[in-house]
Amino acid sequence: MPDAEELIDDAVTAARGRDVRLAERQLDRLVVGTGAPDVDAALLRRLARDVGRLWPRGWQPADLARLADRRLGPRPARLLHDVMAAQRRDLPDPVPSWWDDQLRELDARVWWADDGGHLAAWAAREGIDRVTALREAVDALALVVGLPPIAVLRPPPGSTAARVVTGPAGGGRGSRILDRVRALLAKAESTTFPAEAEALTGKAQELIARHSLDEALLAAEAPGPDLPSGVRLGTDAPYAGAKALLVQEVAAANGCESVWSDDLGFATVLGWPADLAAVELLYTSLLVQATAAMLAGRGERRASGGRRTRGYDESFLNAFALRIGERLRAATAAANRQAVQEAGADRLLPVLAARGEAVRERFETLFPGVTRARLTVRDAEGWASGTSAADRASLDVGDAPPTRQVRGGRRGRR
Numbered sequence: 001m002p003d004a005e006e007l008i009d010d011a012v013t014a015a016r017g018r019d020v021r022l023a024e025r026q027l028d029r030l031v032v033g034t035g036a037p038d039v040d041a042a043l044l045r046r047l048a049r050d051v052g053r054l055w056p057r058g059w060q061p062a063d064l065a066r067l068a069d070r071r072l073g074p075r076p077a078r079l080l081h082d083v084m085a086a087q088r089r090d091l092p093d094p095v096p097s098w099w100d101d102q103l104r105e106l107d108a109r110v111w112w113a114d115d116g117g118h119l120a121a122w123a124a125r126e127g128i129d130r131v132t133a134l135r136e137a138v139d140a141l142a143l144v145v146g147l148p149p150i151a152v153l154r155p156p157p158g159s160t161a162a163r164v165v166t167g168p169a170g171g172g173r174g175s176r177i178l179d180r181v182r183a184l185l186a187k188a189e190s191t192t193f194p195a196e197a198e199a200l201t202g203k204a205q206e207l208i209a210r211h212s213l214d215e216a217l218l219a220a221e222a223p224g225p226d227l228p229s230g231v232r233l234g235t236d237a238p239y240a241g242a243k244a245l246l247v248q249e250v251a252a253a254n255g256c257e258s259v260w261s262d263d264l265g266f267a268t269v270l271g272w273p274a275d276l277a278a279v280e281l282l283y284t285s286l287l288v289q290a291t292a293a294m295l296a297g298r299g300e301r302r303a304s305g306g307r308r309t310r311g312y313d314e315s316f317l318n319a320f321a322l323r324i325g326e327r328l329r330a331a332t333a334a335a336n337r338q339a340v341q342e343a344g345a346d347r348l349l350p351v352l353a354a355r356g357e358a359v360r361e362r363f364e365t366l367f368p369g370v371t372r373a374r375l376t377v378r379d380a381e382g383w384a385s386g387t388s389a390a391d392r393a394s395l396d397v398g399d400a401p402p403t404r405q406v407r408g409g410r411r412g413r414r
Contacts, residue, residue, distance in 0.1 A: 002029075002033075004033060004038045004039045004041075004042035004043075005042055005046070007026075007029055007030045007033045007039065008030065008039070008042055008043060008046055008138075008141070010026045010029065011023075011026040011027055011029070011030045011138045012138055012141050012142050012145065013026075014026040014027075015138050015139060015141075015142040016142045016145075016146060027131070027134060027135055027138065030134055030138070031130065031131055036119075036120065036130070037116035037117065038116070039134075040115075040116055040117065040118060040119035040120065041115045041116040041118075043119060043134075043137050043141070044083065044086060044115050044118050045115070046141060047080075047083040047086075047137070047140065047141055047144065048083055048086045048087040048090070050141065050144045050145050051064070051080070051083050051084060051087050051144055052087050052091075054144065055156035055157060055158075056152070056156055056159070057147075057148075057149035057150065057152075058149055058150035058151050058152040058153065059147065059150060060099070060102060060153070060154075060156075060232075061084050061099070061102040061103050061106060061108065062102045062105070062106070062232070063150070063232055063266070064080060064084070064144075065077055065080065065081060065084075065106050066232075066234050066265065066266065067143075067147075067264060067265060067266075068080045068140065068143060070236055070265050071143060072136070072139055072140060072143060075126055075128075075136060076136045076137075076139060076140045076143075078126070079136060079137060079140055080140055080144075081108040082108070082110075082111075082112075082118065082122060083140070084103060084106070084108045085103065085108040085109050085110045085111075086115065086118075088100075088103055088108070088157075089110055091158060092157075092158050093158075094157070094158070095157040095158075096154070096157065098154070099156075099157055119133050119134070119137060120133075150261070150264070150268075151230070151268060151366040151367065152366075153229060153230035153231070153232075153268070153270075153366075154229055154230070177207060177208075177211045178211075178278075178281065180207060181204045181207050181208055181278070181281055182281060184200045184201070184203055184204040184207070185200070185201065185204050185281060185282070185285035186285075188200035188201045188204070188285060188289060189285055189288045189289055189292075197289055198327065201282075201286070201289070201324075201327075201328075202327060202328075202331050204281075204282070204285075205253065205282070205328045205331040205332065206331050206334070208254065208278040208281075208282070209254070209331060209332040209335035209336065210335050210338075210339065211274060211278075212254065212255065212272070212274050212275050212278065213335065213336065213339045213343075213352075215272070215273075215274040216272070216348075216351050216352060216355055217343065217348065217351060219272070219355075220351045220354075227358070227362065228270055228271055228272055228355075228358055228359045228362045229270070229271070229272070229273055229276060230268055230269060230270045230271070230276070230362075230366075231268075231269050231276045231279070231280060232266040232267070232269075233247050233266060233267050233269060233279075233280065233283055234265060234266050235247065235260065235262075235265060235266055235267050236265050237265075238310075238313075239313060239314050239317050240262060240265070241260075241262075241314070241318075242314055242317035242321060243267075243317070244258075244260035244262075244267050245317075245318055245321040245322070246283060246286060246287060246290065246317070246320075246321040246324070247260070247267040247269065247279075247283055248260075248267070248321075248325075248407070249321050249322065249324060249325025249328070250279050250282045250283050250286065250324075250325070250328060251269045251271070251279050252325065252329065253325060253328035253329045253331075253332050254271065254275045254278050254279050254282070254328075254332065255271055255272070255275050255332075255352075255355065255356060255359065256269050256270060256271030256275050256276065256279055256359065257269070257270045257271065257359055257360065257362075257363040258270070258407065259363070259367050259370055259407045259408060260407060260408040261408065262408055268366075268367075270359055270362050270363050270366070271359055272355060272359070282328070286324055290316075290317055290320045290321070290324075290386075293316075293320065293386075293389035294313055294316045294317060294320075294386070294389075296389075297312075297382075297385040297386075297389065298312075298313070309382075311382065312381060312382035312385075313382065314382070315381075315382030315383045315386060316382040316383070316385050316386035316389070317386060318383070318386065319382070319383045319384070319385075319386030320386040320387070320389055322387075323387050336352075370408065371408055372407060
């Protein structure tokens with residue numbers, strides 16, 4: 001009988017192939033192989049080793065967890081949370097604080113007594129048998145070894161460039177402002193009055209824009225150069241293209257650049273830390289608001305004798321994203337004008353120009369092969385309803401809504 005490592009290799013190779021019967025035979029060999037503790041310990045070691053190889057290739061814990069949940073389901077994703085905890089346990093310093101923050105948000109921690117008994121303990125915790133546990137561990141390993149490299153947004157743990165980051169918004173004052181923004185967005189999500197939601201969201205964007213300008217001036221006076229960073233935001237089905245468009249609109253309104261990786265289910269946003277924190281908050285909130293408005297629009301459509309279609313939903317969300325983008329950019333422009341009057345054009349405009357250029361250079365460096373993915377509007381009623389939901393004061397939509405493109409990486413679809 002081959003040793004545990006060879007059995008795992010054969011099972012993973014078969015799982016990545018197209019022969020289902022061969023995959024089941026190799027899984028059977030793994031089940032009856034060299035002894036459960038040896039196989040289980042070897043599986044955890046192999047998973048931790050291959051997960052660790054993803055970090056220098058651009059992946060972060062949140063990215064892996066999101067993709068595992070999307071492709072394999074919640075249970076195998078939770079297995080990978082354990083694997084990341086085991087891998088973190090053996091990581092050399094330096095490990096930046098944002099890395100541990102991501103693991104903490106995933107509840108990735110070492111809770112088992114010994115590695116040889118981990119898979120059995122995990123199976124008992126999940127209420128599954130050993131065969132199912134082995135199958136899902138092999139599937140998780142097959143996913144990990146097949147992932148492509150992606151853009152390295154921040155230095156990974158163990159690298160000489162890894163830095164401890166105190167927070168995305170630049171300290172306590174930023175946290176207080178973002179707390180106010182969260183409160184405004186929470187009210188916007190909970191209200192049943194569209195006009196109130198729009199006003200609250202607009203006020204949140206004004207606060208965000210002013211905070212970004214303050215951060216820009218502070219950064220310009222601080223010693224030592226800094227570089228734009230990045231975050232990845234999920235754009236899962238359904239209507240992934242509309243979600244990517246919403247990311248793009250929110251990013252553009254906050255001085256950031258975005259690119260969509262359709263097959264990996266996320267959009268990458270590049271910008272300065274305070275702006276990235278704002279984009280995350282706004283995108284999450286606006287996605288909730290857009291979905292709620294779309295469901296309400298569906299109800300109105302059914303009441304008037306229409307039927308719900310995919311084209312209606314997608315057109316609704318595309319229109320919502322574009323109109324919200326216009327409102328956010330208007331709020332940002334107003335904040336910029338006021339800040340220029342207060343701080344002086346000679347002081348503020350060169351700083352903003354330099355920061356914008358730095359973001360563009362970073363974008364072009366990380367994504368030199370960007371293509372365009374066209375979003376087509378298929379339902380005029382959905383477009384009109386989405387525009388109305390984003391701005392009730394503007395009900396006049398033309399017969400021919402504009403086309404829009406979302407930037408996608410080499411893996412994006414046209």
